Amino acid sequence: MVEDGTGRTPEVTAGHTRAAGPRQAWAGLPWPVRTAVTWSACLVVVIAGLWLLGKIAVLLAPLAIALAGTLFLTALLDPVLLRLRRLRVPAAPAALLTILLLLGILVGVGVLVWNLTASQFGELSQQLDQGLERSRDFVTSSLPITDAQLDRLIRQTREGLSGSAPDPVGGARTAAEVAGSVLLALVLLFFLLKDGRSMWRWVLRRMTGPNRAVTAEAGRVGWRTLGSYSRGTMIIAAIDATGIGLALVLLGVPLALPLALITFLGGFVPIIGATVAGAVAVLVALAANGPTTALLTLAAVIAVQQIEGNLLEPLIMKRQVQLHPAVILVVVTAGTLIAGIAGAFVSVPIAAVTWRVIDTVQRHRAPAPA
Template identity: 35%
Template sequence: MRKSAGWSWRILVVIALISLLVWATARIQLVFVAVFLGLVITAVLRPLVNVFAKVMPRGLATALGLLSALAFVGGLLTYVITSVTGQWESLSEQFSTGIAQLFALAQNLPFGLTITEEQVSEWLDQGQTWLQENQSALLDRAAAGAGSVFEVFAALALAIFCTVFFLARGNDMWKWFLNQLPAKVREKWMLAGGVGWYTFSGYARGTVIIALVDGFLAAIILLIARVPLAAPLAVLVFIGAFIPLVGAPAAMIVAMVVALAVNGPVNAILVGIGIALIGQFEGHILQPLVMGKQVSLHPLVVALAVTAGTLVAGILGAVIVIPIVAVMWAVYAKLRNLDPPMEDLEPDARAAQP
């Protein structure tokens, strides 16, 4: 009973601390997101800045690294925008033709099911009526969305501000933090910080590399299938790769819908098969090759963590939960005292089993 009581109050303290951490993070969510993004950008750009720092001062290397990243993102956005504007006229015509073909197919569905133009027109009228009845609520949501957009830009600005200091003075900041701790615990904190940053940076860089490869392969498949807006859809696949389990399938569905509306069901199926093959290539080759042992989590742990993160903080929680869990496990595995592995059960123990 004494042992059970001892473990019980310790577990209650741990639960209270986790609850306090979740509550505090929710209260300062913008700051947390900004610091997290700053760490991600730092992990991705740090190798490039280290290369620049060999031939120039650290501050100048940091500025050049950030400018290189901004140039890459700006060029990607410019390419996507020009692709959309260049194909918009022809795409609208193809899309209208594809929608008409889908309506024709819908009128001859198997098992006696049909969707007529009158039904579609009725649904559109109902949707228009609903919009008119809920106009004020939608305007309120739009105003709230404008505030969210402002928060997004504020978080990005703060993230870039944090990134500048993490890249330029990160080592000095870490040393200052260690010097504030008692000398007897500094070694453990150094070990925990080292393995934590190794895991986090490996996950961040690996995710970016895998996302780039996924987007590039998706662009090739979409171009071969002659799907319009191949560049924006490839960028969507790139973004979806950052959301574990659900991001890539969601991007695949969008690409299939575009291919279905423009080129018909056969083309949509081919696009779906191609992007599914990309997912298999990522899971069985890219992930082990790029990530290695830096992020070694069981698929069941990933699924449960993503679900829990989504329930707590939506899409944001699904994005950030995996690196957090990976860092926590890496730190625990580094600091624990691992007992020898359990041998096979003795013959008597096996015989006693039902």
Template identity: 40%
Template sequence: MAPREDTTAVGLRRQYKYKGNIWADSLGRTAIRSAQVLLILTVAVVVIYALLQIRLLVIPVLIALILAAAIGPFVNMLRRRGWRGGLATGVAFLALLVLLAGVITIIVVSVRSQWDELIGQAAAGLDELENFLLTGPFPLDREQLDQARASVVEFAQSSQVRSGAVTGLSVVAEFLAGASLMIVILFFFLKDGAKIWDFFLRPFKGPREQKLRRVGKRTMEVLGGYVRGTAVVALVDTVAIGAVLLILQVPLAIPLAIIVFIGAFIPLVGATVAGVLAALVALVANGPIVALIVVAVVIAVNQLEGDLLQPIVMGKSLQLHALVILMALTAGTILAGIIGAVLAVPLAAVAWAIVQVWTAEDPDLEPMNPDLPPPNSQPT
């Protein structure tokens, strides 16, 4: 029978062990994890701040990458049909530029000439809506409306919103510089996108290289699917709501339909805000009944879009919860204004796709065996 150990000695050893390694208990492990989280957040804040300082470069790169992902399948189709790489790239590049120029021209011509009238109609609609809220069956207090209006004005004039806005000549110069840079970057992405990605993957070997290649492939699939799907959804929204506005003889139907098309590229809120604008114009010009019909049509189109169109045309390119989309939109708007709101959702979708690939949770990917040699390796 083993001799019984002195309890005093056991207690002293435990006390010494605890004093010698204060990070071994639950509190120490929690402190280590908290420090790691704080370090990651600090790095993320520094990176975001640095990117915002060079947003004139970052935004054109992101837009070029999204457009390259959208038109990439067309370039590959031309190459499979026997077109040489440079010719296929040039044809696709010029076709995309012509398409973008045509869309921008239609938007400018349709909206610019009637913009003042549109703003006036919307302001009159807001006044009528305010009058209804003050004198309707459930009247609100004037002070409450004034406070709500003051809050909106204060937000619109806040430093966060103004920080991303530049007025006058500088905004024109910044736009032209960014557009020119985007066009050049887009051409090289279409021409040498695979070579550029291979260059960044040179330091990696084995399973890590395989995962990064899957990340690149999945990123282009998500971005391309998102852009093409959003364009289809925007076109359907524009045709449906524009047709209803024309049938109901709502003034400014064509500019309102164009605004719906633009707003559809901002998920959740874009098309809804455009529909509210159309309802305000209908309220002034056609009365409350027509305005309610417009609201009902906008709600029906949004439901059709969310339940049928997006799952079909986007597939798995936008597997994000509505709350995540809303948070991404808010963060993007705060950081980079309207451009941030447009880019936030596809970037969030790409981030989630990367997480799925890196953790092997993407069902579209084949399981990776770490014992197998990397692709294109020669047997020894």
């Protein structure tokens, strides 16, 4: 075998050259290009993983909704369970009493609201139609839009909504899936309240080394974040509904209680829900009492939401849920596009818990300062 004067055979030299070629080409690229390529590849992998998880969640929609609702309710009811356990109530009866308390509150509030507002929802629809008609007149008189163009846009929107409406068979199947999801969520809620902590300890016992401490801390932070979000969101939604409802009563706007209920439900969808609920209240005020009352209603809605966003939310949520409003808006929009109303409800708590868990893991793995 002939050497090339360097102590290596030509075959070895050629192989080494071929192997070093791609590395040299990569090293020869400018560092912004290498950084952009690396981050783009990571972003593609993350987006592909999220897309795959989203597709699986859509395919298993009833199960995904049941799991999300179970975790939300478990975090919401965990303080009640702990209070019962401190009173030396066994785990199973404490979990059952907690669920019965939840069902009693929901049924009682539902019956009360239905008795007070069942006859008003038809009137609410009429008031909304009148408000939309007045808004239509204002748009056509103030903007360079003709009646024909606006009618065509409204007709296209209605056709799109009617085309996306489910058929009777699909509606029956959806109702069955919702009923099954509710039943499954209640069963899972009982077992999580009863055995959730023992399940978590079983998971931690399977961890070894420093991973156990990191996992335990990340789990505590994530669970604390979900609990703070669930309880804080319910309190803030109730405060918003109360404030806007009182403003509607003082302004003499009809249907104040149904509008307050819509505001409470909209409070569970950050930013978008409050905006939609406020728009409905302004439309009803416009149809019932004219533009002056509508402007006062708009001012009241904005004032309540500003007080809630700048004063109450930091006090109630504290620093457990740290997401910028722009991030919340993007997350809610993405959740709505992926899974509709259910996605809008669960997108923000998922993002908040994920961010807090990742932040905790990064802080634990960061090197200690010298």
